[in-house]
Amino acid sequence: MTTLGVTSMTSLISQASSVGDSTVDLSDFVCQEIEYYLSHRLSPDIARAFSDSAAIIQDDDDFDNFFPPPEFAIPSQFQPEARVGPPQLSQILSAFKLWGQGATHEDLHTQLKQISLGYIEPFCHPDKSFKVEVETFGKKISRNDKVNRIEDLDFLPLRGPIKLKDPDNIFHLIEYYGLDPNSVPDNPYQVFFGQWICDGQRHLITQIALKDRKFIGNTSMDPKLSLIMANMAKICHGDLVLDPFVGSGSLLVAAATFGGYVCGTDLDFLMVHGKAKPTRCNQKKREPDENIRSNLRQYGLESHYLDVIVADAALPVWSDQCMFSAIIADPPYGIREATERIGTAKTYTIPDHLVSGHIPSKVSYNLQDIIRDLLNFSGAHLQVGGRLVYWLPVFKNDFQADLVPAHPSLQLISLSEQSLNSHSSRYLVTMERLPENSKGCKENQNGAHVPEATRVFRDKYFQKAVERRLQTSYPDSGHTHIDQLS
Amino acid sequence: MKLITHNMLTSKSLKGVNVGFPLKICATEVKEVAVDFNPEFVTRMIPKLDWDALCQAAESLGCLNDLPRSVNPNHENDEEFLKKAHHVLLEVEVIEGELVCPETGRKFPVNEGIPNMLLNEDEV
Numbered sequence: 186m187t188t189l190g191v192t193s194m195t196s197l198i199s200q201a202s203s204v205g206d207s208t209v210d211l212s213d214f215v216c217q218e219i220e221y222y223l224s225h226r227l228s229p230d231i232a233r234a235f236s237d238s239a240a241i242i243q244d245d246d247d248f249d250n251f252f253p254p255p256e257f258a259i260p261s262q263f264q265p266e267a268r269v270g271p272p273q274l275s276q277i278l279s280a281f282k283l284w285g286q287g288a289t290h291e292d293l294h295t296q297l298k299q300i301s302l303g304y305i306e307p308f309c310h311p312d313k314s315f316k317v318e319v320e321t322f323g324k325k326i327s328r329n330d331k332v333n334r335i336e337d338l339d340f341l342p343l344r345g346p347i348k349l350k351d352p353d354n355i356f357h358l359i360e361y362y363g364l365d366p367n368s369v370p371d372n373p374y375q376v377f378f379g380q381w382i383c384d385g386q387r388h389l390i391t392q393i394a395l396k397d398r399k400f401i402g403n404t405s406m407d408p409k410l411s412l413i414m415a416n417m418a419k420i421c422h423g424d425l426v427l428d429p430f431v432g433s434g435s436l437l438v439a440a441a442t443f444g445g446y447v448c449g450t451d452l453d454f455l456m457v458h459g460k461a462k463p464t465r466c467n468q469k470k471r472e473p474d475e476n477i478r479s480n481l482r483q484y485g486l487e488s489h490y491l492d493v494i495v496a497d498a499a500l501p502v503w504s505d506q507c508m509f510s511a512i513i514a515d516p517p518y519g520i521r522e523a524t525e526r527i528g529t530a531k532t533y534t535i536p537d538h539l540v541s542g543h544i545p546s547k548v549s550y551n552l553q554d555i556i557r558d559l560l561n562f563s564g565a566h567l568q569v570g571g572r573l574v575y576w577l578p579v580f581k582n583d584f585q586a587d588l589v590p591a592h593p594s595l596q597l598i599s600l601s602e603q604s605l606n607s608h609s610s611r612y613l614v615t616m617e618r619l620p621e622n623s624k625g626c627k628e629n630q631n632g633a634h635v636p637e638a639t640r641v642f643r644d645k646y647f648q649k650a651v652e653r654r655l656q657t658s659y660p661d662s663g664h665t666h667i668d669q670l671s
Numbered sequence: 672m673k674l675i676t677h678n679m680l681t682s683k684s685l686k687g688v689n690v691g692f693p694l695k696i697c698a699t700e701v702k703e704v705a706v707d708f709n710p711e712f713v714t715r716m717i718p719k720l721d722w723d724a725l726c727q728a729a730e731s732l733g734c735l736n737d738l739p740r741s742v743n744p745n746h747e748n749d750e751e752f753l754k755k756a757h758h759v760l761l762e763v764e765v766i767e768g769e770l771v772c773p774e775t776g777r778k779f780p781v782n783e784g785i786p787n788m789l790l791n792e793d794e795v
Contacts, residue, residue: 500684
């Protein structure tokens with residue numbers, strides 16, 4: 186399990202520094218990430234895309250002072266022969282097999298000269314055409330400089346012909362000049378040299394942009410995040426995927442993009458039927474064909490659409506033998522979407538003549554119960570090795586990594602924080618279904634444990650909002666007003 | 672609603688219902704839509720299905736055609752069989768109608784192809 190939080194940062198820094206100092210292990214990888222998104226940039230998961238056994242080194246904002254590159258090294262058992270990476274790498278620009286890195290070009294050259302010939306021989310063969318590309322991050326350099334940089338690498342024993350179009354091997358020299366555009370150094374902070382392995386699928390993000398999507402709702406998930414979720418859920422071609430809080434189906438779009446066959450349920454009849462109040466500015470009413478299915482059709486994925494069902498997540502409708510390859514969910518937190526389930530506080534029976542067309546009344550469905558039901562459901566309906574990926578909103582001060590909801594049949598794989606505002610965050614939680622025979626499994630199907638903090642999240646969130654409003658209105662008096670309020 | 676979904680749906684959320692499967696289909700409108708054939712997906716789904724329930728459902732909609740009543744043990748390599756299964760699972764859709772709980776007779780409407788499995792508040 187890789188749990189990453191502030192606490193683990195120190196050890197990561199030391200790990201990373203040791204890589205920076207010592208000679209680079211040839212099994213290291215470098216990935217260029219597109220940009221900062223989640224706090225720790227999901228690097229462990231990108232690494233996992235290469236190899237489940239990968240140990241991770243990653244950097245963080247604080248960490249930039251020590252080790253600035255946006256790239257990170259992934260010591261892994263990934264085989265360099267595998268040129269084509271997994272298709273899910275939507276958050277990676279490209280991945281390279283790292284041959285060497287250094288603080289200066291001289292360091293890099295020294296390292297490259299020490300590479301064992303046995304290792305690089307297959308790429309240096311006279312039959313293997315190649316090209317070298319120079320990339321700079323944070324600064325532009327002239328074409329002449331680029332050519333000079335390549336000439337400096339003349340000592341490499343690459344004996345094959347140079348071929349700019351479609352060569353057998355592509356090598357990249359990457360210079361990193363930091364992230365601050367106002368103080369660009371003369372010399373790069375770090376220099377990398379590596380063999381190009383694959384490009385990520387960055388285009389997917391624009392391909393499924395919300396801007397052009399037919400049907401969206403108030404809380405449609407950002408395409409990048411939904412692709413990350415589908416990635417974390419390891420969705421592959423032919424998987425059966427469920428979103429129990431489907432809404433406008435944005436997670437299903439990402440899941441289907443990766444080849445999953447998707448279905449979803451939602452309590453909101455109008456949403457599932459594509460008749461809810463429009464979300465887009467100036468749109469008076471929904472188009473007749475605005476729905477989840479038309480979203481998939483828009484991206485040529487209609488064949489991957491199974492069904493959406495109006496159903497209450499608190500009362501699952503799926504048969505016992507129905508097993509999903511992945512369950513992805515963005516449950517309502519009670520902030521922008523109401524947390525509801527069917528129910529009533531009173532006891533009565535609806536008379537027969539009123540049953541037809543009756544709209545069931547709803548009661549509040551606490552976030553703690555939502556997550557507990559989601560975990561219990563996933564424990565029972567995920568196939569072994571299948572993943573549950575969902576967002577857990579937390580109040581920052583309350584959150585500790587050991588307070589993550591747990592279930593005896595589900596193993597926590599990772600946690601990624603996305604900060605929402607000064608007091609709250611949401612964590613992308615990934616869990617994996619354990620094999621049947623593992624300890625605690627089966628006899629404890631409803632054994633989900635969800636910490637109390639989840640129950641009070643909504644109240645605290647709004648209390649904080651009230652506090653802040655009061656502080657803005659009465660900056661001097663501060664907390665006295667809040668005491669009066671509560 | 673496709674028959675693959677019907678094969679996974681139950682009414683067990685109703686009070687006093689344990690299995691609630693298979694739901695009886697009373698369809699007033701059924702449509703056939705072409706879906707790209709993916710033998711891998713169909714092969715992966717077959718062991719997860721209740722084949723008898725699928726045959727019953729297909730028969731009640733009059734689209735069983737010549738789909739075998741039992742799964743051929745070598746179905747992975749039998750493309751003809753997989754294509755028939757694909758058609759019944761993914762290409763037949765109930766657009767309007769009702770799903771009926773086999774134990775209580777409670778009806779769940781299907782409108783515009785979307786089943787409404789919501790219970791009323793006095794049923795939960």
